Amino acid sequence: LEAGPDGMTVDPSTGLLTWIAGEPGEYRVVLAVTNARGSDRQEFTLTVAEGELVRETFEIAEGWLQPPGDLLSALGLLDDIAASDDLRLEIPAKSWGAFDFSGEMPETARIELVTVVVEYHESASMPGDAVVWEIGHGTLDAPIAEASTYAEPVRGAPNEKAVSWEVGEWLTTPQAYLSALFVIRNTAVEGSVYVDRIHVEVTYVLP
Secondary structure, three states: OOEOOOOOEEOOOOOOEEOOOOOOEEEEEEEEEEEOOEEEEEEEEEEEOOOEEEEEEEEEEEEEEEOOOEEHHHHOOHHHHEOOOOOOEEEOOOEEEEEEEOOOOOOOOEEEEEEEEEEEEEOOOOOOOOEEEEEEEEEOOEEEEEEEEEOOOOEOHHHOEEEEEEOOOOOOOHHHHHOOEEEEEEOOOOOOEEEEEEEEEEEEEEO
C-alpha cells in the first residue's frame, strides 16, 4: 500500500484490502506489488458518500467449464466452489471457467469496493504465468474480458490459500456488478488449477 487513507491495510499474503470508511470525501489509493516476475501498480479513488455503509459477501450463482462446455450446475460441480471444504473444481490445462456473481443491491447504491476472493492451488509442476484471471461481461459461454491479471502461483495442495483481486475499478454500479463475469484461464500445456471456493466481498453506500 503506497498511499491510502488512515486505517487502510493490505494483507501481504492474500492481497485483501481492508478499510473502515471514515468521513465522507474522496480518498486516493495506490497499490503496488513486486515479485520475481516483475512489478505492477494500480491507482484509484474511493468516494465515501453520506449514507449507510453496507458490507456483504456473495457467492457464485452459476459457472461454466470449457471444455466440456456446460454449466457447472448441469455437470453437478457448482457445489465444488460454494464453500471451503474437501471439494475442488478442477480446471485442467488449456481449459477455462467462467463465473457470475449472486447478490442483490438497490439501484441507487454506490459501490466502494468489490473484491474477488479465490481459494485454490495448482499442480506442483505448473509453469509460471500460466493462470490468468479476467473480469468482464458477456455470457458464461462467451465471456468478454475488460481487465486481466496473472494469478499468484500457489503450487501444491499443502500451500492452498485464498488470494484476492480488487475489481471495483471496473464495477462501479450495481448494474455493472450484477452483469459481471469472473474468468479463470489455465493456459498451461499440462497441470491443473483446483478451486475450493470463490466469493465476492462488496462494500457499498446507501444514500
